[in-house]
Amino acid sequence: MSNPPIIISASPHIHSEESLKKIMYDVVIALVPAFLVSLYVFGINAFIVAAVAVVSCLLFEYLIQKYLLKTNITIWDGSALITGILLAFNLPSGLPIWMVIVGSLFAIGVVKMSFGGLGFNIFNPALAARVFLLISFPVQMTMWPTAVVNNTQLIDGVTGATTLGIIKEGLMYGDTMTDLSSKIPSTLDMLLGITGGSIGEISALALLIGGAYLLYKRVISWYIPIIMLATITIMTGVFWLINPEQYANPLIQLLSGGAILGAFYMATDLVTSPITKKGMIVFAIGIGVITVVIRLFGAYPEGVSFAILIMNAFVPLINTYFKPRRFGSEIKSKIL
């Protein structure tokens, strides 16, 4: 009777419970509250856009892996699922279906798979696809269905501007913040999500709950979201203190637009953020500064997606220059 072969490997012989799938599905769980709010606010349209984005992302990844790259099929590792959900979260709920599919193809085909698949992409696929759609179809991408909680009006396609859009346009035509305060949603509405915007960004509270879950599960560290939001608060706060009639207060800046969605889910994307703590801090400050500059002085009302993509491009450089402190390196340099 022969014994079964013994496979002997080098240490460490045990492994933590951690796995890629767990991380990815934790992110999916964290996105559920925000999705539920958008279903409540935007109704069936939000579900259709999200379903189309998720299915087409999975399908494109499968087709590319099977027929172009001819590698193992890894569509169930959760990364394409997250790309699909985050892409849908960045789109207005009234977007035509074929645009959602084009966006998914761009996200998976161009931004992710052409660089080599999971772990090799330079830019966040969902954000890059959103910016691609925003530049290609500026009209459809800025038609935000207004929040109507009982969903009856949405069939007629009632659209309105987002909070940041109202502020930007109003200030351009010479209105002051006091004039505009009656037009923008109240702070409580922005916190709960009864406001216009893309599918995922509307409810700050639901996003914060998901973000807290990610922090608790240690999928993300607090450096990027907290420092990014703090940078936005401080910068807009300074401008607001200088001239409260010309600049919106920091609370509006934080709760409106994609600031919280970007901070907790986009900027912290593991693949496209720096590896070291020091690098993360630099990265987060960069995003905050660029966001505020675009919001206050740029042509677009919202700048989080551009800011994150710009800083994504700097990540390899940040990783090269912000190394962790090597044990004993200071003593070594003193001796030499």
Add this chain to the structure above:
Amino acid sequence: MMGKAIKNTDVPVTKGTSGILVISEDEASRGEQQNCIRCGKCVSVCPMGLEPNLLMDLSEKGFYEKASSEDIMTCIECGSCSYVCPSHRPLLDYIRFGKNIVKKLEIVKN
């Protein structure tokens, strides 16, 4: 968890043996290796402040001089990086491999 695996029971217990661990197949089997997602977990657990993901890549692709300048020889082979890696990458295996070659190259140089 960092001991030598033994193949049969002929290995003697000596004065220096601090313990014998029997690990079940489930615990000991290695997961399927996946792409590095740059989560930075290996960097944050490394007690020597190295970047195991970078060192593994450099050893794998044969950039030994660069690995040497990234302080690959400082690695104490604690195995924390391989233990924590969510993509089940054999980080320490490649770092050991790289260290061996860097050691040989330095001997040749001197």
